[in-house]
Amino acid sequence: MSLITSSRSSTDSRQPVDARSAGRGRGHIEVRGVTRSFATGKGKSRADRLALDTVDLTIPQGQFVALVGASGCGKTTLLNMIAGLLPPSTGTITLGESHAQCPNFDVGYMFARHALLPWRKVVRNVELGMEVRPGWSRGGRRRRAQEMLDLVGLSSYYHALPGELSQGMRQRAAIARTLAPDPNVLLMDEPFAALDARTKLVLQREFLSIWERDGFSDGDTRKTVVFVTHDLSEAILLADRVIVMLPSPGRIAGDHVIPLPRPRADDLGDILFTDQFRELHHSFFHELEGAMGSGALTKDKEEEVA
Numbered sequence: 001m002s003l004i005t006s007s008r009s010s011t012d013s014r015q016p017v018d019a020r021s022a023g024r025g026r027g028h029i030e031v032r033g034v035t036r037s038f039a040t041g042k043g044k045s046r047a048d049r050l051a052l053d054t055v056d057l058t059i060p061q062g063q064f065v066a067l068v069g070a071s072g073c074g075k076t077t078l079l080n081m082i083a084g085l086l087p088p089s090t091g092t093i094t095l096g097e098s099h100a101q102c103p104n105f106d107v108g109y110m111f112a113r114h115a116l117l118p119w120r121k122v123v124r125n126v127e128l129g130m131e132v133r134p135g136w137s138r139g140g141r142r143r144r145a146q147e148m149l150d151l152v153g154l155s156s157y158y159h160a161l162p163g164e165l166s167q168g169m170r171q172r173a174a175i176a177r178t179l180a181p182d183p184n185v186l187l188m189d190e191p192f193a194a195l196d197a198r199t200k201l202v203l204q205r206e207f208l209s210i211w212e213r214d215g216f217s218d219g220d221t222r223k224t225v226v227f228v229t230h231d232l233s234e235a236i237l238l239a240d241r242v243i244v245m246l247p248s249p250g251r252i253a254g255d256h257v258i259p260l261p262r263p264r265a266d267d268l269g270d271i272l273f274t275d276q277f278r279e280l281h282h283s284f285f286h287e288l289e290g291a292m293g294s295g296a297l298t299k300d301k302e303e304e305v306a
């Protein structure tokens with residue numbers, strides 16, 4: 001059994017959307033002609049504003065995709081639609097053989113802020129995702145939560161409250177909670193954005209190491225990851241593929257394979273200083289810069305996407 005694969009029973013009764021999607025891995029994501037508008041203003045000045053323009057995106061099972069772009073370019077909107085939390089205005093999204101829907105027990109969603117319940121002990125927070133899913137006994141949940149906390153280095157904190165943990169430790173607990181129900185798809189919305197640079201690198205390395213070991217020990221069972229970030233370095237370091245997004249309206253401007261070898265978790269610190277990394281960073285940075293209007297970046301924008 002792989003590191004983060006569980007032995008829970010499944011009671012999933014979803015039906016295939018159509019013949020084309022039958023037989024695809026459950027972590028396969030298909031986004032077809034998706035747009036999303038939001039209403040702005042009131043009364044006579046009410047209008048629909050296009051937040052995301054025609055997105056077509058195929059993400060095969062087991063791929064680690066980073067969505068990178070400045071704030072407001074629709075990254076969270078796209079993630080929410082994949083999670084089934086928000087319907088598209090037009091187009092379709094399928095995960096495996098089903099339309100995106102909520103709840104979807106195949107999806108784990110992790111936010112920038114840990115979103116742990118402050119009154120629940122850490123171990124009970126990690127159990128939360130399993131409580132709402134079928135197939136988990138009480139004892140099974142507890143064992144699994146402890147296993148996941150061990151995996152992220154929180155063995156001594158099962159019974160602590162979130163308020164007693166550092167920001168980095170809370171994000172570790174959030175990783176454990178997201179992985180615990182063993183979803184096929186991980187949706188992560190700027191999960192390390194609130195951390196200081198050092199803690200961020202440590203958690204990037206640990207998360208990547210868990211994800212890479214999982215895939216390498218078990219063939220095609222690696223989880224699909226859609227990882228939102230405005231940090232270009234983070235996107236290149238972690239992902240198999242970087243999708244560059246631009247705002248007004250939000251759209252995909254570039255789709256790039258990252259040729260860095262795997263496993264790479266242990267080498268993240270060194271990769272940052274390689275010519276290959278610098279070249280990738282330089283070229284994506286200019287892709288973001290070139291389409292941001294005036295050509296030259298303001299200091300604010302530069303900080304937003306660096």
Ligand SMILES: Nc1ncnc2c1ncn2[C@@H]1O[C@H](COP(=O)(O)OP(=O)(O)O)[C@@H](O)[C@H]1O
Pocket residue numbers: 038039051069070071072073074075076077078250
């Ligand atoms: N619920 C909402 N109501 C109105 N506008 C929204 C809503 N959610 C997002 N938007 C708008 O859609 C655009 C994209 O937002 P978002 O997906 O949050 O961008 P990002 O995650 O890239 O920062 C922004 O202009 C934002 O103001």
Ligand SMILES: [Mg+2]
Pocket residue numbers: 075076077189
């Ligand atoms: Mg966002």
